[in-house]
Amino acid sequence: GENVEQHPSTLSVQEGDSAVIKCTYSDSASNYFPWYKQELGKGPQLIIDIRSNVGEKKDQRIAVTLNKTAKHFSLHITETQPEDSAVYFCAASIRGSQGNLIFGKGTKLSVKP
């Protein structure tokens, strides 16, 4: 079945710097790749997603890139702010956004003021 690996497990950056989190997936049939942000005591919140027919997607300070050949996708956060501090999860699905999501282990991002 699908397996998603996520790196790094922890990431510390200075406010204003960029942060990059990378994920790889194993099943070439995967076609939907969401990113979730989880703050302490809350459920995962979708922040951006990308489908396999697109190579890049951007939403203000957040962007996601997908390389289907290499089977990896990345989250880029520019101009980081302290409120970006959270755990970020990548996920993949072979049945679009309504299929079961296979998650990575998460990255704890700390943005230091």
Place this chain on the structure above:
Amino acid sequence: EPEVTQTPSHQVTQMGQEVILRCVPISNHLYFYWYRQILGQKVEFLVSFYNNEISEKSEIFDDQFSVERPDGSNFTLKIRSTKLEDSAMYFCASSSDRGRFYEQYFGPGTRLTVT
């Protein structure tokens, strides 16, 4: 903004007892899911539910687990005889089947502690 809600936020139970975790999905959503996250591990898919039946389930979702939509608003996960290894955070999620956006929206979770 509509959101998925879950009750209780924390449930403590003894091994062998039955527990029911409750979720109220977003009102116009038709796909429902349960995931769990053991402390320090990945979020894992358990089951998806559509049109009053299970559409997909993982190997974790064995005969001890069941799901039900008892009325038009609630979606429940029942664990028949809890084990220590069932201790985890359980997340409910829902998604729509129409419109442009089909994303899965997650609830805040129920922390289940089995002693």
